[in-house]
Amino acid sequence: MRYTLTARWLHWLTVAAVLVIGTLGLWIGWAPPDDEAFKLRLYNIHESIGILMLPLTAFRLFWRWTHPPPPAVPQPAPLQAAAWASHALLYLMLLTMPVVGFLATNAWGFPLRIFGLVPVPSPIGRDEALAPVLTSLHGWMALVLGLVVLIHASAALVWHGAIRRDGTLRRML
Numbered sequence: 731m732r733y734t735l736t737a738r739w740l741h742w743l744t745v746a747a748v749l750v751i752g753t754l755g756l757w758i759g760w761a762p763p764d765d766e767a768f769k770l771r772l773y774n775i776h777e778s779i780g781i782l783m784l785p786l787t788a789f790r791l792f793w794r795w796t797h798p799p800p801p802a803v804p805q806p807a808p809l810q811a812a813a814w815a816s817h818a819l820l821y822l823m824l825l826t827m828p829v830v831g832f833l834a835t836n837a838w839g840f841p842l843r844i845f846g847l848v849p850v851p852s853p854i855g856r857d858e859a860l861a862p863v864l865t866s867l868h869g870w871m872a873l874v875l876g877l878v879v880l881i882h883a884s885a886a887l888v889w890h891g892a893i894r895r896d897g898t899l900r901r902m903l
């Protein structure tokens with residue numbers, strides 16, 4: 731029994747997007763290019779794909795609600811709880827990181843135009859006290875997301891896929 735085709739597409743689309751967003755985030759956060767125009771383009775792509783994670787994840791949860799996943803492969807209770815908690819945390823991060831990142835950008839005084847085309851109204855204005863707090867929160871959340879993704883992907887590929895070979899990985903393929 732597998733997740734529905736739509737659920738699988740949404741999962742792998744999210745994986746690809748998070749890979750791009752994360753790489754760009756680390757690039758602009760830790761090694762920004764000198765070329766100002768290029769740097770702003772990287773920011774815009776990060777922010778545009780990032781903000782789209784919010785509706786994508788909301789739709790994914792709606793889809794999950796209307797199309798419940800197939801029954802899980804039986805696991806010891808602690809592992810089942812760990813899987814549930816990590817999935818919940820992944821969803822929480824996918825919903826809250828775009829909001830915090832967007833508000834941080836607003837607070838620095840930069841309005842967002844998705845891919846330079848669609849303007850997103852700023853709910854808060856420039857706020858020099860709030861901006862560094864939100865940016866730092868966004869950075870810590872990125873660290874948490876990165877760690878959970880590492881655990882999640884290793885559990886799926888190494889534990890379920892290579893060691894137990896229990897069919898859990900196949901549910902998402």
Ligand code: HEM
Pocket residue numbers: 748751752754755756758759760773776777778779780781782783823824827828829830831832833834835842865868869870872875
């Ligand atoms: C799921 C969505 C998102 C993920 C996973 C994500 C991830 C990241 C990561 C990994 C970093 C590097 C953090 C660091 O090294 O300190 C970063 C930085 C940043 N993100 Fe996001 N981000 C997301 C959404 C957004 C959105 C929607 C915006 C704004 C509209 C945004 C704005 C920023 C900015 C401005 C930085 C650079 C901060 C700096 O200059 O140090 N992010 N993000």
Ligand code: HEM
Pocket residue numbers: 741744745748794799802813817818820821824879882883886887898899900901902
């Ligand atoms: C190589 C990377 C990845 C692999 C192999 C993988 C594999 C899987 C598998 C096999 C499941 C189904 C688990 C089950 O049946 O209980 C799953 C679920 C899930 N994955 Fe991933 N995943 C990866 C990356 C990611 C990333 C980057 C994210 C998000 C940032 C993510 C978010 C989720 C979520 C939220 C679920 C729960 C689905 C649900 O039941 O609603 N995954 N993943």
